[in-house]
Amino acid sequence: MNRFEPNLRIPGPTSLPDAVREAGARQMVNHRGPEFAVLQNRVIDRLKAFYKTQNDVLIVTAAGTGGLESAIVSFLSPGDKILAVTIGAFGDRFAKIATVYGADVTKLAFEWGKAADPAKARDALRAGGPWKAVLLTQNETSTAITNPIEELAKIVREVAPEALILVDAISGLGAVPFETDAWGLDVVVSGSQKAWMVAPGLSFVSVSPRAWKAAAVARMPKFYFDLAAHKTSAESGQTPWTPAVAVMFQLDVALEMMEQEGLEEIWKRHAAVGAAVRAGLTALGFKLLADSAFASDTVTGAWIPEDLDWKAFNGKLRKLGLIVAGGQGNLKGKIFRIGHLGHVTVPAILNAMAVLEQTLIELGRPVTPGAAVEAAQVAALKSLGLAK
């Protein structure tokens, strides 16, 4: 195994391609000068293409959670009725932010490991309201589930046509199929350290005309996360507060790489690595957390067997160069997660499976040598249409 370059398999920050890393070492420029304006305009244009939107896309210097906060405080007022559809820790977080700022939040929570059920969402929408906004999670990082956003959004438009649809797409957008405009999504949040293959520090938020209309009368207190201020500054190629310039340099390079690969190819690659991880873990005897119909192609969660000493297991993985993530919230200590988004290839997944396999064998567990690697490779090839 490669002990010198750890295989960073957490659901963000993802490892960075060399060209992206190196852009982080560039010398600073004046963030109010012409070079930065050109850079930001180019980055925003490319983000729009990946968002598949004609809406504004704004860049906020913050972690993804800051992007979620900007999506709440820029468009809503205290007392607004909000339906928060949550399937895990990040859905809960989105709901919590709205609650903290005084929204009247109704939570529609689904069992962790399941996707949101559109029929139940319809019932919940009908049972309450009038809804000012609906909060959705595209890809729930804590449970490794990708929600059927298109279907959910359709139901919102049907039952509550005026409601804003605010989507946490932090850990999925740019990696798996997503259509901001075709699905009618008003506000969509993502983050640099996920599919975008860039260091953390920037969050992206798309904003529809309907959302801007809401912004004009929104009364939640806001300053740093005021997206209207970001829009005003973006019009002259700036940001209202000093941006994370080095991360912008990296983003510019990463978006060019993504453009060269092509969005459809990126989606195919993620489908292949997702299939590979699920097949490999299953071959190793792990039980997956996620409902297989909605399994995420950017992150996979597996239950830790009760007779497996997690600390010893994870220590061995680390020693062999594999870095995985633990569980979050209710799942802390119960699952581990493997990230497979952004700068990820099938061989990187095979490396992870090889380390897991060797570790389990070292721990004396009944694992067939080579089986996980083979299963992962076959699943990837099938996903790519290269095997039956």
Added chain:
Amino acid sequence: MNRFEPNLRIPGPTSLPDAVREAGARQMVNHRGPEFAVLQNRVIDRLKAFYKTQNDVLIVTAAGTGGLESAIVSFLSPGDKILAVTIGAFGDRFAKIATVYGADVTKLAFEWGKAADPAKARDALRAGGPWKAVLLTQNETSTAITNPIEELAKIVREVAPEALILVDAISGLGAVPFETDAWGLDVVVSGSQKAWMVAPGLSFVSVSPRAWKAAAVARMPKFYFDLAAHKTSAESGQTPWTPAVAVMFQLDVALEMMEQEGLEEIWKRHAAVGAAVRAGLTALGFKLLADSAFASDTVTGAWIPEDLDWKAFNGKLRKLGLIVAGGQGNLKGKIFRIGHLGHVTVPAILNAMAVLEQTLIELGRPVTPGAAVEAAQVAALKSLGLAK
């Protein structure tokens, strides 16, 4: 003149030393893993030494303005009486954040270019209250003034002993003399792209026990900028939201360089470059904005003569490799500013003076060749005790 490596003379982002730049190109690590915890603990210990504090120091992934917002929302409640002492655009911004979140803000504003007058601050404190907090700006970047914080803080303690003293030290801390604990400052905010010679993206906030007591009952809404959440996470070497990892790598290297240089030496260097800039600009015939008794050693503002075409002038400066900043707020179009903080040496200032001198000569203005460079060098040497 050097046309290949621009002399970035804006008051942040500052240019980065090579070793700091290069750290921005490192591969990502798990922000919940042991490597990051060691890094963050080391960085925080070093920040405390530069803050001269035993208080907690927390790291927030945001621009300095986000740090200011965290200082307001973490400790205050709507309706709290706040005295905002402002001497420029950033003092106004600090006051505005408190107002937006519902504080009852009394502004004590001084003429731009002047420091806050302690006697007037005493009068204002006596005339109102009871004060929950007093907002102070250590170094007002928009007007190039360093306030007498020690004196102002003493007066707050005398008149309103229980009031929290919240200080915007974003553009001065780490460059000019500052004593968090000896001056009794409760919350002190700084930012990575200033004296710390690091890319933007991180803000630092020190918090006194008195401020933590206030945090326990503070009712302003907050989520991302909740410093209590940052404290809880910091106790296990983490951050509540994904941190700007690459900027942390740079900060670690920069703080080691700063430690090697030594705080007193850093202060002396900034005093020398400050004196050099003021002497050079004066020799070139510019009138300085700042009251000379309180002139900042990190940034200098000069009035643009009415008969000088700023766009042509600035275009020529840029062509010769000198990047300066314009004015902010009321001073937009009226002044330009030269930053001299962080990664700055006397030779870098002499380069800037040489470009200014050549440009003015090209524009046909009556400037004695060599005079500004000489004046700057002499002032620097005097400041260092090497000339009379």
